[in-house]
Amino acid sequence: MSIYEDFKEYEAGHDGECSITRLELDEETSAFEEKKVGLYDIDLVYTMMHQHALQCFCLFLDKNPWVKEENSSTSVCLDVGSSTSFVYMMASFVNFLAIDASRVCHHKDHHKFYVDGTQLMFHEGEAQQLPIPNGKMAWVSSLHAIEHFGLGRYRDTIDPLGDIKGIREIHRVLCDGGTFVGAVPILPRGMDKVVFNRSRYYSVDTIKSMLRDAGFDIWHERCLIAPSTLDDGTSTRFPTIATPATYEELFGSGTGVRPDAVYLWVATAQTQETQETEE
Numbered sequence: 169m170s171i172y173e174d175f176k177e178y179e180a181g182h183d184g185e186c187s188i189t190r191l192e193l194d195e196e197t198s199a200f201e202e203k204k205v206g207l208y209d210i211d212l213v214y215t216m217m218h219q220h221a222l223q224c225f226c227l228f229l230d231k232n233p234w235v236k237e238e239n240s241s242t243s244v245c246l247d248v249g250s251s252t253s254f255v256y257m258m259a260s261f262v263n264f265l266a267i268d269a270s271r272v273c274h275h276k277d278h279h280k281f282y283v284d285g286t287q288l289m290f291h292e293g294e295a296q297q298l299p300i301p302n303g304k305m306a307w308v309s310s311l312h313a314i315e316h317f318g319l320g321r322y323r324d325t326i327d328p329l330g331d332i333k334g335i336r337e338i339h340r341v342l343c344d345g346g347t348f349v350g351a352v353p354i355l356p357r358g359m360d361k362v363v364f365n366r367s368r369y370y371s372v373d374t375i376k377s378m379l380r381d382a383g384f385d386i387w388h389e390r391c392l393i394a395p396s397t398l399d400d401g402t403s404t405r406f407p408t409i410a411t412p413a414t415y416e417e418l419f420g421s422g423t424g425v426r427p428d429a430v431y432l433w434v435a436t437a438q439t440q441e442t443q444e445t446e447e
């Protein structure tokens with residue numbers, strides 16, 4: 169049934185008993201032409217990712233209570249490529265800075281603004297060139313965003329090395345020992361690809377080696393996997409939080425099933441001196 173037929177049906181029953189008497193049809197909203205079916209796939213992966221990151225943030229705050237005492241002009245917690253809902257939640261605990269390439273303030277001369285009555289500040293900017301001094305941040309999160317850096321889809325500068333540069337920038341702005349929580353979409357080993365300008369899809373091996381090359385030490389990792397049905401059609405797998413090894417076992421070569429999934433990590437930024445001492 170089209171929206172017009174739905175509207176007629178609704179209109180026929182619309183009378184003085186309804187809560188609101190004024191009724192109109194939005195003729196221009198073609199998106200509503202089709203009734204949408206929502207799958208519990210990528211949406212659920214995002215929710216799992218946000219919850220996991222939030223848990224990591226609470227642990228981080230327990231270990232670093234001084235972060236809560238920083239004043240509003242010196243936020244030491246940053247999210248790069250941000251959803252408003254996630255950073256708004258994070259700002260319940262501390263002053264939080266969110267940098268994004270595609271969000272602009274209504275007032276076009278303002279490249280940054282505080283959300284009144286909160287501890288949240290938005291700043292327009294590109295991950296490949298963060299407007300932050302070296303070693304300033306104690307926490308950086310970047311969830312489902314690195315895969316887009318440099319593809320131009322979100323108004324940022326086209327740069328095939330955008331993801332590598334973005335990760336290096338995050339390392340540059342973190343203090344020695346600072347925490348980096350990130351997540352990118354994944355495919356099984358050997359299936360990495362760039363779908364321009366939608367996204368890059370990494371294997372866990374690829375993203376891990378990019379992080380290591382930038383100076384990160386990964387100490388927690390999980391694959392967050394959307395509900396999917398395996399090839400035999402018999403077993404339905406509900407949202408899974410798995411190790412990378414289990415992810416490969418389930419969805420690596422042979423199975424043909426490629427559910428939406430992300431690799432989420434918690435890593436520590438090490439300076440070159442720390443790395444050399446440890447080696």
Ligand SMILES: C[S@@+](CC[C@H](N)C(=O)[O-])C[C@H]1O[C@@H](n2cnc3c(N)ncnc32)[C@H](O)[C@@H]1O
Nearest residue numbers: 249250251268269270294295311313317322324
């Ligand atoms: C798929 S959304 C993910 C949003 C959010 N992190 C979340 O967890 O829901 C990707 C975000 O990354 C931002 N983005 C893309 N390229 C960027 C870049 N080069 N620098 C900063 N932000 C970027 C986009 O504007 C968009 O808000």
